[in-house]
Amino acid sequence: MASSTMPRRVALLLLLLASTRAASAAGAGACAAEKFPAGKTYAKCEDLPQLGAALHWTYDEAKSSLSLAFVAAPAGANGWVAWALNPTGEGMAGAQALVALKGSGSAAPTVRTYNITGYVPLGKASTPIAFPATDLAADSGSAGKIRLYGKLQLHGGMKAVNHIWQVGTSVTAGAPDKHAFAAGNLASKSKLVLSGKAASATSPSPAPAPMAGGPSGSAGSDGGAAATTAPSAGKSPSGAAAAGVSAPALLVLALMGLLAVV
Numbered sequence: 001m002a003s004s005t006m007p008r009r010v011a012l013l014l015l016l017l018a019s020t021r022a023a024s025a026a027g028a029g030a031c032a033a034e035k036f037p038a039g040k041t042y043a044k045c046e047d048l049p050q051l052g053a054a055l056h057w058t059y060d061e062a063k064s065s066l067s068l069a070f071v072a073a074p075a076g077a078n079g080w081v082a083w084a085l086n087p088t089g090e091g092m093a094g095a096q097a098l099v100a101l102k103g104s105g106s107a108a109p110t111v112r113t114y115n116i117t118g119y120v121p122l123g124k125a126s127t128p129i130a131f132p133a134t135d136l137a138a139d140s141g142s143a144g145k146i147r148l149y150g151k152l153q154l155h156g157g158m159k160a161v162n163h164i165w166q167v168g169t170s171v172t173a174g175a176p177d178k179h180a181f182a183a184g185n186l187a188s189k190s191k192l193v194l195s196g197k198a199a200s201a202t203s204p205s206p207a208p209a210p211m212a213g214g215p216s217g218s219a220g221s222d223g224g225a226a227a228t229t230a231p232s233a234g235k236s237p238s239g240a241a242a243a244g245v246s247a248p249a250l251l252v253l254a255l256m257g258l259l260a261v262v
């Protein structure tokens with residue numbers, strides 16, 4: 001008797017694990033569908049709340065090394081896209097930026113670094129930034145998007161940092177022209193949580209925890225939901241919070257079904 005129920009129990013467990021996985025993948029949103037060239041994979045991605053941009057990244061905490069891909073459509077066919085960390089503030093002043101400039105012609109976008117000191121025009125040459133940048137490159141993605149790649153050596157112990165992003169219409173004589181000052185351009189900033197399990201919607205769900213609890217699964221699951229949503233509630237897009245809530249809820253339903261069957 002017991003032996004005949006075991007395979008079914010295992011199958012159900014696998015099924016509900018798969019369903020919580022699917023729920024959290026769906027919560028990751030559109031960025032999860034991005035297909036990068038071979039050799040470029042990132043542990044996490046986030047659809048940013050403004051300008052249709054997305055950030056993909058892997059943070060090696062031991063080395064304080066951040067590999068990233070920033071994906072956004074420039075505001076004009078020959079424009080530019082930029083992503084920056086700002087270790088000293090929230091806005092543009094102090095931003096340590098990576099900028100990919102399309103410019104005219106069919107060549108791959110050029111990538112530069114800029115230490116942005118304020119609302120002053122940028123030149124056509126990189127300026128040194130606070131985080132040594134390597135592997136800088138860019139290519140063209142779907143729908144006119146530019147994909148900007150790079151690796152930044154962050155400071156030890158950085159756990160969360162302000163980041164901002166921007167898109168511009170044009171490039172003149174190799175330098176990015178001023179961007180628009182519409183609501184989306186001005187609101188394109190957030191906090192990037194580098195470490196911790198809830199760093200993004202694609203981080204593994206803590207949903208399996210309630211299983212150890214057996215019949216008291218729903219109590220355990222409530223704990224799991226709190227653990228999922230609390231750290232990411234800050235400024236992450238609504239998708240992250242939605243996935244955090246829905247996966248444990250699904251799990252509770254599935255567990256109730258499992259208990260009814262067994």
Ligand SMILES: *[C@@H]1O[C@H](CO)[C@@H](O)[C@H](O)[C@H]1NC(C)=O
Pocket residue numbers: 115116117128129130
């Ligand atoms: C960036 O610019 C600021 C202001 O001029 C300066 O204090 C800082 O040292 C610069 N950073 C780097 C890495 O050069």
